[in-house]
Amino acid sequence: MACMKLGSKSDAFQRQGQAWFCTTGLPSDIVVEVGEMSFHLHKFPLLSRSGVMERSIAEASKEGDDNDKCLIKISDLPGGDKTFELIAKFCYGVKLELTAFNIVYLRCAAEHLEMTEEYGEGNLISQTETFFNQVVLKSWKDSLKALQTCNEVPEYAEELNITNKCIESLAVKASSTDPNLFGWPVVEPMQSPGGSVLWNGISTGARLKHTSSDWWYEDAAMLTFPFFKRLITVMDSRAIREDIIAGSLTYYTRKHLPGLKRRRGGGPEASSGRFATPMSSGSVLSEEEQKHLLEEILQLLPLQKGLVPTKFFVDMLRVAKILKASQSCIANLEKRIGMQLDQAALEDLVMPSFSHTMETLYDVDSVQRILDHFLSTDQIMPVGVGSPCSSVDDGNLMGSPRSITPMTAVAKLIDGYLAEVAPDVNLKLPKFQALAASVPEYARLLDDGLYRAIDIYLKHHPWLAEAERENLCRLLDCQKLSLEACTHAAQNERLPLRIIVQxxxxxxxxxxxxxxxxxxxxxxxxxxxxxxxxxxxxxxxxxxxxxxxxxxxxxxxxxxxxxxxxxxxxxxxxxxxxxxxxxxxxxxxxxxxxxxxxxxxxxxxxxxxxxxxxxxxxxxxxxxxxxxxxxxxxxxxxxxxxxxxxxxxxxxxxxxxxx
Incomplete structure (x- = not known):
């Protein structure tokens, strides 16, 4: 971490309990109280550097006795007593260091105390401004630390444009794939023609690591959401790639929403890469804060299909229902999932019902709406796709092989989902039948999956009337059953007689x-x-x-x-x-x-x-x-x-x- 040293004198301050004393040998003639800490100092070093201290000392001297110590209280100093300790050392010429941790506090406190060039050349405002612009903003880590301290003094940081400068600096650096250019240490600058690292001209056999575009995700996730949102907004205005922005948003969301980490098994994006699940953050947000964060993140995510994994949207939908998010947020998530339903897995759709009535074990209504969104975005039937199986006149009952299209993938997915939810005895026939009928006929190359789902449903709902069974089985196309499925169906006592004959x-x-x-x-x-x-x-x-x-x-x-x-x-x-x-x-x-x-x-x-x-x-x-x-x-x-x-x-x- 970069630093800048000021002053040349040795430390002349000593702390005793809640008081600081200057050990120069001269008795103190002023007491400055900052919060619960008192500083026993001398008037001249303070009034020669600060306009506020000059006026305060003059007013206190008029009101009090000349023999009494002058008492000044400062209650709203940025950074509190720790910052005033550094300011006192600066006024006395004692050695101190400017770092990314204290630069924002010192800059704001110097502005508050009017420590301008009018009260001495090289005063604290000019010193902190120089260090901030020429050192802190040149480094990614220092800019990040400075921005984090702006949370403690938001009004002064905004007024002095410190926050905007830090965010602009981070946005510029995040758009680069080489963090070594912005304050990161270069481990091994020398490289052989073959790519291995050199040490004294000798190849070590090691390879330099190539930096990916997500190197800044973990650091940015430590920011509070208002600052993170502003960072993403600035990066978006600078035409940063949308996949990079989407990756940072998903990383930040997984870090601050604990519910997103509770996955069954975990997908490929949960283990490594851009969408890896980060370590848990130090502080846990309240439910209201988590709900607000989820709704805000959803508004920031790019609309382009495929940039964000479907699993992530499904996890967000589950958490949104747990946190009782707004209906517009839930509808937006269902629409996002429907846009890329062909990329979903079966375990993604098997969501428990969070309704108070607990009518069904699974949220079938949500899956129905997701499927409707997918069908509304995929209305155009592929060229040459009619019935997936040829007619009997053509002498080919099994049909011809063709590439798996998104519609056929969704049909297979829905059939698998129907088989998963079919054992639920509370699942009503109209819901089950409506979801099965929503898939177009041309989407199913074979009806084996649908037959399996119907058979499971009939097995767990033996009280259905014959007319209801027959109505449900009308969804089956017997010409699209494989030979194995036909053999099983011919011996299935749960099927109506008409279906068995067919x-x-x-x-x-x-x-x-x-x-x-x-x-x-x-x-x-x-x-x-x-x-x-x-x-x-x-x-x-x-x-x-x-x-x-x-x-x-x-x-x-x-x-x-x-x-x-x-x-x-x-x-x-x-x-x-x-x-x-x-x-x-x-x-x-x-x-x-x-x-x-x-x-x-x-x-x-x-x-x-x-x-x-x-x-x-x-x-x-x-x-x-x-x-x-x-x-x-x-x-x-x-x-x-x-x-x-x-x-x-x-x-x-x-x-x-x-x-």
Missing amino acids: VLFFEQLQLRTSVAGCFLVSDNLDGGSRQLRSGGFAGGSTEGGGGWATAVRENQVLKVGMDSMRMRVCELEKECSNMRQEIEKLGKTTSKVGGGSKTWENVSKKLGFGIKLKSHQMCSAQEGSVSKSNNENVKIERVKDVKERRGKHKKASSISSER
Whole structure:
């Protein structure tokens, strides 16, 4: 820390209890009381340096006896008795040091006592002004310490422009990435061409540390919020990068709001870097001060998306509800989270409810509003995005892979959130259903997450009526369920009958498509294997034999897969046939005997089979399922017969060659 020495005489002051005495050998003729401390001094050194002391001594001398000591009381001196002790030493020419800790007090006290050049050359005002401008403002640390002392004398510091000078100095230095230029010690100035530190021309192997743009965060966080706010405002006016300002604001908030540090696990920004959680501050703010700080910080944070982590906004929202912040503050936080909801994690959304009614365990209403904000900022659908899965006419039920967009990421996030809050028995069906329905249909590539959430909700709400269950399950698109989800849903007793029938139907279509694809691959492999075998025998090369063996192994794997698929298709066809017969019996009670096919079509439409399918596909699916299955079975048996004959022929050939 820089300092400036004044005076040349040795210390001539001695303290006794609450009094200071000058030990020059001359009896004191004046007593100056500053607060609870009294100073027994001499008139001439004081009146020769201070206009206020000159007038006070003259007035006291007129009122009192010449033989009595002159008594002067100073009650409003900046810095109190400690500052007056230094002023007394200055008046007597005793050695003292000007530092960043006492410069503001001395400058303000000198102004208060009118210690100008009129009362002596090199008076205290000019000395402190020179040291402040030429030494303190050149250093980051000294400017910071001087600004902190301005809290004790705010009126004088503002009047003398000390506060503004310190803030301007800090703003200039914070905008630089090299703190060594502003009073920080340079540890190792020499560096080898390879980048290692040099000592007497010898490389030590150490590397110089590169200073990041957040080097000043911790120091600035020690300021009171009014000064910190002014510092950020000045930096913003100097066009400092918004990410640097956002980082300093988040650091300051985490330091002074204890509730932000109570995280589960902690994210990447909670461990290191610009958004690291600082050590706890010395003094804890009251709840009212914390609420005011939170609302003010929110107004200072930049609006650009992605500058502040979503976790930080979620933490602020949680603390705002605990501190009972204003509704405008909470609404602003929810809007900020909604703007970058695609960057949130599941644990961020699982917020407990702080309502007095405690209607639900989780704050579902807040998540609903956050989702609405996200949807309002993401209205434009990506080009070429319709239904995430292709129609049955295209022969592709599973859809095509595409990059994860923000909307699909949010859909997956909301489905996970629904599964988390579904076990809450107090969560009403309208809230759960409204949140699930808020996600657009095109956003979900698969409905597996939604199916899992609905299944959990039905499990923990067994008292729901059949109509309510059916209404909730209408959110599911059975065409967008994976094969595993279809298998689970087909055996799920909690689902309504209509949904189970739809699941079985679309699962059957998926299996048919898969079996057809396997036959196509098998035919291609047969043709390729024949070419490999003929080429291998003709050329007599080892590579041809290896290709044939690989093709045989792949063919065997496909055969096993086709056998399992065939058995599953047969089972599903039997189940579907039984259910069709039961439905037809129900239809015969309300229709004529000859209208069976029409009844089946009507019932099928009611069950939802005709959503994206043509009527002739439905008829072929219900009437020709058994015949198609038999044809496929015959085809598979023929393929197996041909393969067995080939195997026997090859075995016979090998035996004859050995003989």
